[in-house]
Amino acid sequence: MNDQTTRYSTGILPAQMIRQAIAAGELASDDAALPIDEAQVQPASLDLRLGRTAHRIRASFLPGRETTVESKIERLEMHRLDLTGGAVLEQGCVYVVPLLERLALKKRMFATANPKSSTGRLDVFVRILTDNGAEFDQIAEGYRGRLYAEITPRTFSIRVRTGSRLAQLRLRRGSPVSSDDELRRLHQTVGLVDAASGEPVIKNGLAFSVDLAGGEDGFVGYKARHHCPVIDVDRPAHYEKWDFWEPVRADRNRSMILTPDDFYILASREAVSIPVNYAAEMLAYDTLVGEFRVHYAGFFDPGFGLASLGASGTRAVLEVRSHEVPFLLEDGQIVGRLVFERLMETPDKLYGQGIGSHYQRQGLQLGKQFRP
Known part of the structure; x- marks a missing residue:
């Protein structure tokens, strides 16, 4: 059983190690004008931001081992939306949005993604894609390249913009699932x-x-x-x-x-x-x-x-x-x-501890967009 001072060679990266990965260039912004912000760094994950363009596509897809996301977008795109001033993603439609973050992972480094809590509570289906990826939300060891979000609003149409945060990323070294x-x-x-x-x-x-x-x-x-x-x-x-x-x-x-x-x-x-x-x-x-x-x-x-x-x-x-x-x-x-x-070590910030966490004492709570 570990304590709060023990460090491990495998595990999920805590907030301070996420910052180190950013400083080392393993996590970077694809837009120099919009660098990764401290507000994106959570206790054990990084919030991902939407980029400047949303591509409305005919169908969901996986790139596959030999294909890039951009090549599939070219094949399936119906039209595109400029997100810089905000745009509506319509209920029942499928969009792919290049994210502002890109990765340059080292050996033995993996990542997984998931929608943020407020995204799921709006019934917005969000999955992360990578070039040559055969699975959603799974970023392969040593991946270097852009990240993309596939977004499908299921119940409500939503307004988003460049910088909106719908998904989050966890970085891990090894596979330390608890028994x-x-x-x-x-x-x-x-x-x-x-x-x-x-x-x-x-x-x-x-x-x-x-x-x-x-x-x-x-x-x-x-x-x-x-x-x-x-x-x-x-x-x-x-x-x-x-x-x-x-x-x-x-x-x-x-x-x-x-x-x-x-x-x-x-x-x-x-x-x-x-x-x-x-x-x-x-x-x-x-x-x-x-x-x-x-x-x-x-x-x-x-x-x-x-x-x-x-x-x-x-x-x-x-x-x-x-x-x-x-x-x-x-x-x-x-x-x-x-x-x-x-975790590889105890994070220097914790959920609900002055970091703007919305659901620390939640009962049956809707997404943050709704008044209590």
Whole structure:
């Protein structure tokens, strides 16, 4: 078990090592006028920024081992949008945007990407592409080149601009995924979930379940309305939530039926805490737990929900979408799992500790664009 002063040769890079990678040129801006800013550096990740142009394309794609992203854009492009003054990305359309960041990774250095929490809570599907890439969101060892975001607004049309941050990047050396035995020891010493949740289910990660108990009125979440106004992703606490959402209440059996292709915001029963020297990722939809996707945004930073930072555990918000058939969801049903990874050293900034984190004490909380 590591402590807050131990350093490792493998693991996820913390904030101070991300800055070192920037200084060494492993992370750089593709635009000299818009260098990487300290505000992009999170405890265990780097926020990625949209560049100056969005390409509307006919279909999603993967470049493949022998192809660049630009060559696929040339083949599939319908038109392009100038983002420097802001532009609307329409619901149901697919766009590819060159990002301002580029990479020059060293040997044994890998990276993974994920949408930011506020992006997922708007039902905006964002995946990162690289030249010669055969997978989304996976940046190969030693990759040198540009990064691109594929963006598909699923429910709401959104307004973005050059510099908007929809995705985040984690850098790692080696593959330091924690074992189940290590997670059990972590829970005993730190408490990965609150005592009210009971003993955690640890199997290939930390299982989490959905809360459909609700309060006196049975309120358990939100369902997105259709045909809504455009949402500007860079306007926090601006929109009245009931213009875009309707309340969801569980039935007397503490259950609900997901309607195919509707989008829901629900919450986990477990209040989660992430130790300061670990980071976690919520794994994607698993066919073993049902015909629905349980999240878009999956990164949990060190310090999230930690009692020593004033949170006493924080519930995970679940971005849920059913596929093709109605699906019965019941209170306490396991819907996913968190996989923990050790950091190379404890970061010099932590989630919620004066860095503008929006969800440290969240309950059932919508994206930052909506007024509380």
